[in-house]
Amino acid sequence: MISLSSPVKTAAHDWPAGLKLAALCVATVGLFYIESPLILAGVVTAILIAYALPGRAFLRAGLAALKLLWPFIVIVAIWQAVIGELVQGAVIVMRMVSAVALANLVSMTTRLSDMIAVVRWLTTPLRRFGLSTAALEIAIALVIRMVPVLTNKGGRLTESWRARATRRPSWRLVLPFTLLALDDADHVGDALRARGGLTSERET
Amino acid sequence: MEKNVALIALFAALIAVLALIPKITLGFGVPITAQSLGIMLAGAVLGSKRGALAVLLFLLLVAVGLPLLAGGRGGLGVFFGPTGGFLFSWPLAAWLTGFIVEKWRSVPLGASVFVGAILGGIVLSYAMGIVGLSLALGKSLIESTSLMLVFIPGDMIKALIVAALTVSLSRARPSSVLSRH
Numbered sequence: 001m002i003s004l005s006s007p008v009k010t011a012a013h014d015w016p017a018g019l020k021l022a023a024l025c026v027a028t029v030g031l032f033y034i035e036s037p038l039i040l041a042g043v044v045t046a047i048l049i050a051y052a053l054p055g056r057a058f059l060r061a062g063l064a065a066l067k068l069l070w071p072f073i074v075i076v077a078i079w080q081a082v083i084g085e086l087v088q089g090a091v092i093v094m095r096m097v098s099a100v101a102l103a104n105l106v107s108m109t110t111r112l113s114d115m116i117a118v119v120r121w122l123t124t125p126l127r128r129f130g131l132s133t134a135a136l137e138i139a140i141a142l143v144i145r146m147v148p149v150l151t152n153k154g155g156r157l158t159e160s161w162r163a164r165a166t167r168r169p170s171w172r173l174v175l176p177f178t179l180l181a182l183d184d185a186d187h188v189g190d191a192l193r194a195r196g197g198l199t200s201e202r203e204t
Numbered sequence: 205m206e207k208n209v210a211l212i213a214l215f216a217a218l219i220a221v222l223a224l225i226p227k228i229t230l231g232f233g234v235p236i237t238a239q240s241l242g243i244m245l246a247g248a249v250l251g252s253k254r255g256a257l258a259v260l261l262f263l264l265l266v267a268v269g270l271p272l273l274a275g276g277r278g279g280l281g282v283f284f285g286p287t288g289g290f291l292f293s294w295p296l297a298a299w300l301t302g303f304i305v306e307k308w309r310s311v312p313l314g315a316s317v318f319v320g321a322i323l324g325g326i327v328l329s330y331a332m333g334i335v336g337l338s339l340a341l342g343k344s345l346i347e348s349t350s351l352m353l354v355f356i357p358g359d360m361i362k363a364l365i366v367a368a369l370t371v372s373l374s375r376a377r378p379s380s381v382l383s384r385h
Contacts, residue, residue: 004271079347104281154221
């Protein structure tokens, strides 16, 4: 499975992931205090430059991730045009685009392994309360492995539906699909137990 | 313990894959994102705690950068976008759905799942989603609600589907509906 982390290597890939995430939180809160359209336009321009610096492939991937904002930009634009407050509309749109683009930038410049290391670090306090974080780490690995497995099984269910029916696959497929997933969970649970289980005290 | 971890992980994967299976269409040809259906189903089948944990695990993997949301979206950006409120509501939606199915045993399973999915997957989810939307778009809560009204009928149908699925599951594998055990 492909992570959204960009294959185009940038200097920011080597910055500490925790620092990037903390900076992102501060910056996003800060965005809501900027009321001036000029400053916001400067922020958007700076973010665009940051997207463009690593090259065209990086810029294209970054802009593609922002496509989901178009419907909202159109809604705000029409709304603000109707009530006649276009400057306020520009502020709203630029703030929204900046917040999403910044977060997306962090995702693109942080490797999956670094992100998971941050998750592990964030969950260390739980270990002090006697909770095992090994379960979380196994669960993360299991999901990453099982998504392609289940996709494959879902695809085969869709094919067998098509082989028998003239109509398009409907929501009814979700039932056998869920049963397959539950059966897999049974097997995986047994396999985990057979390999020593998760309850034993182990330092991770 | 192992069984629970496996169930939670498999349901998180199921929620992800429900967005990938191409074109599940409703009777009248409206394509639905089966993903929010997966959220309600997690609560209804796994129960409140495991259901919420499965959704949290799924969102964690989205946040660390896996493109598991409908349309191949993922990463941190989606949480900061206008629909981020809905994502934050999902673990609670699964929890509430499961909680109602667990506690309200005096009615048939299908009825409690339907009511749970409506309250968790629609009322709670939209309440949080609309607050997020109004923050991002700078609109009032009532204005933001009006933007979202069109999606509610589709979600009511999903709640019905989840109820039907859970009842069928309990017939096919009586032990699989953990919220009633």
